[in-house]
Amino acid sequence: MEASVLIFGLVNSATLMLVALGFSLIFGLSGVANLAHGGIYLFSGYVTWMLMNYLGVPFLLAVPLTIIIAGVLGALIYWVALKRVRGLHLSEVIATFAVGVAILELFRWMGFVTYEFTLPVFIKGSVDIAGVSIDYQRLLIIGIGLLLAFALWVFSRYTKMGLALRGMAQDEYTALSIGIDSDWAAALSMALGSAIAAIAAISILPLGIISINMGYEVLIMALAVSVVGGLESITGLVVASIILGFAKTITGTYFDPKWMEVIYLFALVLVLAIKPSGLFGKFKELEERV
Amino acid sequence: MSKETILEVRNLSKNFGGVKAVSEVSFQLKRGEALGVMGPNGCGKSTLINLITGFIKPSSGQVFYQGKDITGIAPHKAVNLGIARSFQMAKPFYNIPVYKNLIIPLFSPRVRKLVGGKFGDRDEAAIHLLEDVGFERDSSIPYKAAGSLPHGYVKRLELARCLSLEPDLIILDELFSGMSMSEVASILPFLERLRDEGKTLIMVEHRLKELFRVVDKVVVLNFGKKIAEGLPEEVVQNEEVRKSYLGSEVDSSA
Numbered sequence: 001m002e003a004s005v006l007i008f009g010l011v012n013s014a015t016l017m018l019v020a021l022g023f024s025l026i027f028g029l030s031g032v033a034n035l036a037h038g039g040i041y042l043f044s045g046y047v048t049w050m051l052m053n054y055l056g057v058p059f060l061l062a063v064p065l066t067i068i069i070a071g072v073l074g075a076l077i078y079w080v081a082l083k084r085v086r087g088l089h090l091s092e093v094i095a096t097f098a099v100g101v102a103i104l105e106l107f108r109w110m111g112f113v114t115y116e117f118t119l120p121v122f123i124k125g126s127v128d129i130a131g132v133s134i135d136y137q138r139l140l141i142i143g144i145g146l147l148l149a150f151a152l153w154v155f156s157r158y159t160k161m162g163l164a165l166r167g168m169a170q171d172e173y174t175a176l177s178i179g180i181d182s183d184w185a186a187a188l189s190m191a192l193g194s195a196i197a198a199i200a201a202i203s204i205l206p207l208g209i210i211s212i213n214m215g216y217e218v219l220i221m222a223l224a225v226s227v228v229g230g231l232e233s234i235t236g237l238v239v240a241s242i243i244l245g246f247a248k249t250i251t252g253t254y255f256d257p258k259w260m261e262v263i264y265l266f267a268l269v270l271v272l273a274i275k276p277s278g279l280f281g282k283f284k285e286l287e288e289r290v
Numbered sequence: 291m292s293k294e295t296i297l298e299v300r301n302l303s304k305n306f307g308g309v310k311a312v313s314e315v316s317f318q319l320k321r322g323e324a325l326g327v328m329g330p331n332g333c334g335k336s337t338l339i340n341l342i343t344g345f346i347k348p349s350s351g352q353v354f355y356q357g358k359d360i361t362g363i364a365p366h367k368a369v370n371l372g373i374a375r376s377f378q379m380a381k382p383f384y385n386i387p388v389y390k391n392l393i394i395p396l397f398s399p400r401v402r403k404l405v406g407g408k409f410g411d412r413d414e415a416a417i418h419l420l421e422d423v424g425f426e427r428d429s430s431i432p433y434k435a436a437g438s439l440p441h442g443y444v445k446r447l448e449l450a451r452c453l454s455l456e457p458d459l460i461i462l463d464e465l466f467s468g469m470s471m472s473e474v475a476s477i478l479p480f481l482e483r484l485r486d487e488g489k490t491l492i493m494v495e496h497r498l499k500e501l502f503r504v505v506d507k508v509v510v511l512n513f514g515k516k517i518a519e520g521l522p523e524e525v526v527q528n529e530e531v532r533k534s535y536l537g538s539e540v541d542s543s544a
Binding site: 160161163164166167170171173174175176177178179180181182 | 343345364365366369370374375377380381382383384385386390391393394395396397398399400401451454455
């Protein structure tokens with residue numbers, strides 16, 4: 001394998017992982033399939049841009065502010081759109097999808113579609129690894145992705161809050177009967193997941209311009225990784241990111257770049273047909289269905 | 291008895307459509323008492339428990355707990371007041387290790403206040419609690435995922451989960467259902483000990499012989515109505531109770 005395939009495969013994998021983490025976290029912790037994920041992702045990008053360009057906030061301050069604002073938005077989406085339909089999965093999906101589309105199209109309507117919308121990179125410059133030139137931002141994406149995945153793994157297994165939230169996702173009645181407030185837990189997980197979406201956006205968006213359609217692409221990426229890896233499994237998420245990331249890179253390098261985005265959907269359909277609960281999925285019901 | 295009343299249920303009713311699942315049920319429970327709730331299948335026992343613990347909102351009537359009106363309270367708030375309940379169909383957090391199932395209650399405000407301690411401090415206490423309810427000492431079972439437990443252990447975990455909440459009132463909904471004779475026999479002394487330690491208990495149960503070993507008094511329901519209340523040995527002599535259990539022998543030999 002060429003060095004460039006290896007390196008850019010890793011970058012693509014880390015990108016996928018970052019994008020899918022927030023989505024997967026919300027599903028794993030509260031059972032909500034948050035289809036507003038792409039909307040929140042782009043919202044975060046635009047918020048950072050607006051903070052910097054309209055209010056003159058320095059980048060280093062705009063980043064934590066954006067993460068907090070995205071978290072608040074996530075909790076707000078829960079209280080406004082989800083609280084009433086909690087437990088009705090189809091309604092949850094419709095509600096979050098509507099919110100996501102509303103956010104994205106609101107920005108389109110406001111005219112956020114030109115080439116001026118870019119975010120700065122953390123560190124300028126690039127480095128040569130095995131003859132492949134790679135910029136620091138892409139290396140950072142790999143680092144941030146791994147760090148976040150590890151942090152979430154620890155959070156969901158070794159902290160009271162993480163366990164309580166996981167419990168909530170597994171059985172709401174049992175969780176209620178040990179004194180966990182279900183609305184509070186779900187709002188909190190929406191806030192956490194949205195904050196992570198913001199981290200992903202701030203890390204990845206500097207690689208190009210911010211465009212509305214990326215919101216939809218990001219949602220497809222998150223869905224593909226979650227379905228291939230199996231929901232509520234962080235191991236599955238990492239493995240699926242690597243598989244899809246390399247599949248994309250290999251397709252782009254050896255076949256035709258136009259197939260690069262289709263590969264996600266292809267993998268999604270393939271996994272649904274063969275092993276519907278995903279490679280590492282724990283949803284036994286799907287396996288046992290005849 | 292001059293002890294304070296911990297729970298009072300006043301004319302509690304619940305209609306599901308036209309069906310009166312629970313109809314005008316009233317009773318009182320004093321601190322330290324053990325109450326049995328019995329009656330044939332579908333007589334409203336579980337609904338009654340769900341009404342008291344807030345999982346179902348009553349159509350009419352009131353529930354008082356420690357003098358406070360808690361009618362229609364949110365379930366997690368009832369827990370934080372000290373009412374712990376088990377489920378007939380126990381659903382532990384299946385992909386979380388057994389002992390960690392008992393640590394999650396630390397997240398609730400009540401347990402945090404009463405027990406305190408950081409995450410990890412409670413590991414030892416959780417293991418002890420599991421041994422109390424009959425998990426084998428020094429086995430690997432507490433470290434396995436709760437979803438891998440056999441049914442009898444799930445029910446014991448359910449009991450341990452109630453106790454981990456530091457409750458004032460423990461409500462056990464058919465704890466014995468699905469347990470083998472020997473499993474029930476091994477858990478009975480523990481329940482008797484809870485009663486002797488002065489814990490307030492409500493047990494919904496079909497296995498009357500075992501139930502009567504633990505409880506001081508019983509309430510009998512039929513078609514959602516309370517048809518008898520009193521000492522176990524009195525109640526089983528009651529003509530209406532005998533009729534409601536038509537065909538099944540009411541065994542008072544215990």
